[in-house]
Amino acid sequence: MMSAVRRIRHRLGPFLGPSYRAARDVVDQLLARYYYSRHYGWRQPILAVIGPARSGTQLVAHLLAGVPGYRFRWPYDPDRCGDNHDLCEPMFSTLPSSGYSVLKLHTKPTPANLALLDKYGVRAVVIYRDLRDESVSRYFAVLYDPRHRHHQYYHHVPKDMGIAHSIDVTLGEAIPWIRGWQPIVAKRPDRFHEVRFEALRPDPRPAFARIAGFYGFRLSASQVDRIVNRLAVRTRFDLQANFRDGRPTVRKGVVGDWRNHFTAEHVRQVKQGGGEFLIELGYERDLEWRL
Numbered sequence: 001m002m003s004a005v006r007r008i009r010h011r012l013g014p015f016l017g018p019s020y021r022a023a024r025d026v027v028d029q030l031l032a033r034y035y036y037s038r039h040y041g042w043r044q045p046i047l048a049v050i051g052p053a054r055s056g057t058q059l060v061a062h063l064l065a066g067v068p069g070y071r072f073r074w075p076y077d078p079d080r081c082g083d084n085h086d087l088c089e090p091m092f093s094t095l096p097s098s099g100y101s102v103l104k105l106h107t108k109p110t111p112a113n114l115a116l117l118d119k120y121g122v123r124a125v126v127i128y129r130d131l132r133d134e135s136v137s138r139y140f141a142v143l144y145d146p147r148h149r150h151h152q153y154y155h156h157v158p159k160d161m162g163i164a165h166s167i168d169v170t171l172g173e174a175i176p177w178i179r180g181w182q183p184i185v186a187k188r189p190d191r192f193h194e195v196r197f198e199a200l201r202p203d204p205r206p207a208f209a210r211i212a213g214f215y216g217f218r219l220s221a222s223q224v225d226r227i228v229n230r231l232a233v234r235t236r237f238d239l240q241a242n243f244r245d246g247r248p249t250v251r252k253g254v255v256g257d258w259r260n261h262f263t264a265e266h267v268r269q270v271k272q273g274g275g276e277f278l279i280e281l282g283y284e285r286d287l288e289w290r291l
Helices: 002-040 057-064 110-120 129-142 151-156 159-187 205-214 219-247 264-283
Strands: 047-051 069-072 100-105 123-128 192-195
Touching: 002 069, 002 129, 047 057, 047 205, 057 069, 057 100, 057 123, 057 205, 057 219, 110 129, 123 159, 129 151, 129 264, 159 264, 192 205, 205 219
Parallel strands: 047 100, 047 123, 069 100, 123 192
Antiparallel strands: none
């Protein structure tokens, strides 16, 4: 019954305007307070998925938003702290007090950011992926995003040059990000759960079940199946709409797709700037890998 109501609301929401969406938010908060929390005994009002851009944060966030009662929300960020991958008080203080929220963040592991997560009792999934795939994913995301600062550049240079630039950006940002988070996750397993994007492909069920266990969700195998299948259906629907309307599409996140786009020069570039780090993470055994 509840899942049917959610499906109807999801389909009708975009057509019914702000008044409907405001009323829907009130209904969601009431359901969270008087039905979901009592029925399931949840203790986590805020769930966060933290990772570098294009690392799979959106996939995990939407899986968690499939848990009954939770909703994916964009944090209110009037000071634009998120532009620098930092956190600010309004991002948490303005969330519905009686609702259940899922946030997607790219937060750096600074003392100030960690203190804010602690203040609001946020337990987070920390995700990363093979930096070669992340570089390719970032290239295509920027290519289709006219708001991005590198969009015009990628449109005016050959693909090989665009990917080379994306590799430089990814290595420069993601390596220190992962190095910063790893010891924190290892030291505080009660607050942070590490997952690799590759564990979610091709079947996200086992990894999602472990994430659910980290949060203490009592989800049966059939409930996990429903959440995963519902997201898969919605993703296919969104892709069809994007094709129809001429909008950019979300790529499939195929593991190892970098081999379809890298050149020998890209391989050399990654080995020079991040080859040892790939070995450290276990993505390669040595520096002898190639296309």
